[in-house]
Amino acid sequence: MTHIGKQACGEAAGRVAARIMRGQPGDWGMDIESWDWNPGVGIIALMDYYERSERQDVLDFTIRWEARNRSQADSRKVINGMAPYAVYPMLYELTGDAYYREHALRIGEWMLTEAPRTRNGAFEHTVTESEQFAEQAWADTVFMAVLFLARLARVSGERKYAAEALHQLQLHFRLLQDAGTGVLFHGWDCTRNDPMSGARWGRANAWVALATPMIVQELEGIMAVPEAIAERQIRLLHGLNAYQAENGLWPVVVDRPDYRHELSGSAGIAAGFRKTAKLGWVGDSYRAAADLTLARVLEAVEEDGSVGGVSGGTPVLPSEEDYNAFEVRPTLYGQGLALMLFNEYL
Template identity: 50%
Template sequence: MMHSKPEQWGGHAWTDWAMNADRWDWNAGVGVIAAAEFGAKTENEEIVREVEAWVKRNIGQSESILTINSIAPFAVFPLLHRIAGRSFYADKAGEVARWLIDEAPRTKNGAFEHTVTEKASFSEQIWADTIFMAVLFLARTARMKGDGRIALEALRQVRLHLEALQDEETGLLFHGWDCEAGNWMSGARWNRANAWIAVGVPMILEETEALCGDDALLAEIKRRYARLADALVQRQHAGGLWPTVFDRPGFYAETSGSAGIACGLYKAARMGLVPVALLAHAVRAVPAVLATIGPDGAVGGVSGGTPVLPSIEAYGDVPIFPTLYGQGLTLLLLTEALAEAGEEK
């Protein structure tokens, strides 16, 4: 499959953004979330301090940006509050959570409308990305505050997104749903869209299940997630990765989404959300992801940031280059793989 040249996607401005850590947006946010997770699970205080330094250096940018995508970096605030003990993190997280629940734009069915840091409008659109970029933050804030109302909203958003995006025939997820038009737009069962939810839902359930109090809601989420996981393992290439569009096995294998899916399977198997047998698919993905990492540590085979595109074929032309979300999803996978290896000893 041929790929568009980066120039067609904004040239140097696009590729410079991809590895620019000092921006308060979803790209850097995914990397920071992963670094914090790795630092906490390996008890590496230096990494956690670096995450806090990143927040202090870039928090000023967040004051003028309040969208779904710009919420992502706030997901590290509950961890920093627990470790550093600064009330600022709890207070700011509470402020942002209130904005999400009370003021953030919603679609006609009550889901968060996907909004981005760029000057673009996606009226009445539901994107899979929102689960990781904003709902994860909401779930972590709920646990930090012991707030059942926030936890319930996070889980309702998960259900709304699964209901809107899941294909009942295959169990896979479409990239987006247009509530106004009543369709899945491009109709692409896109790799990374599935990854945001595959990894995001177990992380959200970890934070909110004890606070929920709605057994029927939890059961519906778990049922849909199990169906998704079963569908995902059927689309895995023999080499360990997943194609960038599941309906097009000839499209290029995409690393970041593959890492996210495999990480989600690790977490879900550990939590009992999916059969332990599915763990083998996560294990198979690890060496394939590792093989994409270059001598400089950059993860290869990562597709550029992708809105819902006009056609399925367009996803096969998205250029590939290293990005911070590619680094982050890979680090999340390796963190889970290390944890699993440690438990087996």
């Protein structure tokens, strides 16, 4: 990136981060004051931004946000609600407050011993809403829950969390990766032994493409990462690279070029390209592909810092067509994925 490009990313990152912190009470998409995956992604991205910017106001906001919302956490003890805990290890290291470490260990034990699993051992994708997705494994889980386990392993030194993180990552790859294209299905029904609608949803691919190098980085020096994980990540990125549109974005269903382009999935995939290249698993062509995406995501940042072109919160839908028809709205996870892409250039 040129100096001008870095400056543009810095300005956009600041506006997007400010929009996350400002929130919008009563609007599910932008309400930061709740304990769930959507604000959790925003908080994870804010702390990723703090690591690069060292802005004290961002750290102070995150500390206050956790204190305000921790009372909700125990009533939302589901896999999708694990996302906010991913910042606990870093908060512990930055503040020295033992609460973060002790509570993270308690949640880690819950995940290892009590969290519902499918018949083949994958975390069942439980959510804070009343809906049940029995025997379903979703790509979302890798970012929402497995990333936390990897970070907990690093801060605690407990190898059992690292082992479970790698086990879950391999399981989700094995269940969700399409042998023909290398890209991922959104979910897998372990009772029916099929990918349900069979949609290769963009944001599902983003969750795994981005979380995998983050998990690997957290586990460096703690536990060796199986070669199969690197091989599957490379296959995933190779498959995604083949579906990138000329404008740098991906369709809402990645192998459907006739479908609309979607910003959050595209930003997450591009950030995953950058992070995986840093591991040395893929070459510079993936950085160039991410640069194309960056230009389009920068254009999607509105004056108030909102990121446009983001699909609403999406369960595994009945058909590919339903993904293309789903609502488009600003969301905290859309803000977060865009911010994580910008952070890669700071």
